[in-house]
Amino acid sequence: MTTHVNLVKLCVGAEKVEDLTAWQNMRMGQTGLPNPRHVTRMWPKRESELLAGGSLYWVFKGLILARQRILRLEEVIGDDGIRRCGLVLDHTVIRTESQPRRAFQGWRYLSADDAPRDLIGADTSDKDPLPAELASALADIGIR
Numbered sequence: 001m002t003t004h005v006n007l008v009k010l011c012v013g014a015e016k017v018e019d020l021t022a023w024q025n026m027r028m029g030q031t032g033l034p035n036p037r038h039v040t041r042m043w044p045k046r047e048s049e050l051l052a053g054g055s056l057y058w059v060f061k062g063l064i065l066a067r068q069r070i071l072r073l074e075e076v077i078g079d080d081g082i083r084r085c086g087l088v089l090d091h092t093v094i095r096t097e098s099q100p101r102r103a104f105q106g107w108r109y110l111s112a113d114d115a116p117r118d119l120i121g122a123d124t125s126d127k128d129p130l131p132a133e134l135a136s137a138l139a140d141i142g143i144r
Contacts, residue, residue: 004053005046006110007070007087008101009038011058017066020058021093036068036089039076040107043085047073056087057096057110064099064116068092095119 014020024036044050055067074086099116 003049004112005049006054006057006067006112006115007044007050007107008057008059008064008110009040009107010103011060014058014060016060017058017093017095020060020066024089035071035091037074038087038089039084040087041082041084042106043073043083044109046109055094055115056089056107057115058093059101062100062103064096064101066093066095067115067118068094 011020014023028034028036038056050070051072053069055069057064057067060066069090069092071088071090074088076084076086078084096116096118
């Protein structure tokens with residue numbers, strides 16, 4: 001039985017989850033692609049584990065706050081001729097409990113055991129559950 005693994009990635013240029021969903025919707029409108037896709041330089045070596053139920057966990061201003069299920073990986077050849085990996089994502093952005101994460105480049109693997117839990121009944125509407133600073137402070141003391 002294959003257990004799944006996740007990826008964690010900084011959501012550069014986004015302050016909150018709504019910024020991510022707005023950007024993805026805009027890009028899908030421009031490209032005509034049916035699903036959000038995030039292109040990354042490296043192809044995951046643990047592809048089978050990733051596709052066995054893994055998600056891309058997004059970090060906003062030092063906190064994991066949301067995830068999207070990874071549907072498949074697609075080869076993307078850039079204008080420079082370099083092969084890249086397109087992470088094809090589910091439309092649904094699921095809010096998670098906040099979890100602090102230091103800055104890093106690229107993406108990192110995240111085990112299912114270490115991933116933050118989904119927030120029950122959370123959505124991606126225009127209301128933020130908590131300001132990022134408050135969510136970070138609560139996460140630091142283990143409350144949220």
